[in-house]
């Protein structure tokens with residue numbers, strides 16, 4: 001590794017941000033799970049109301065699919081946050097996993113669970129597009 005770990009107070013600072021992000025994320029996932037539950041309850045609900053609401057059913061399904069997609073994204077984010085917290089404990093947080101240089105502070109502010117510096121990230125994205 002080209003650089004040393006971030007100072008403890010910086011790590012602590014980032015840990016707090018990550019913990020807060022994790023709480024927000026968990027809350028969002030819980031809310032979405034509730035919506036999903038309600039949605040499936042409605043669609044398997046009693047048949048008399050089903051016929052009345054049949055016209056709405058299409059939009060409901062689309063909405064549920066959207067929710068499921070968002071849930072998937074949020075789940076991945078939560079995983080990334082947990083991994084970032086592990087890096088805080090290993091004191092490798094804030095260091096790019098590819099080039100081993102510090103990840104820019106400004107970048108960590110926007111994406112606290114970032115694993116790569118801006119340069120490496122854009123290179124990775126170019127690779128993916130090929």
Ligand SMILES: [Zn+2]
Pocket residue numbers: 096097098099100101116117118119120121
């Ligand atoms: Zn890098």
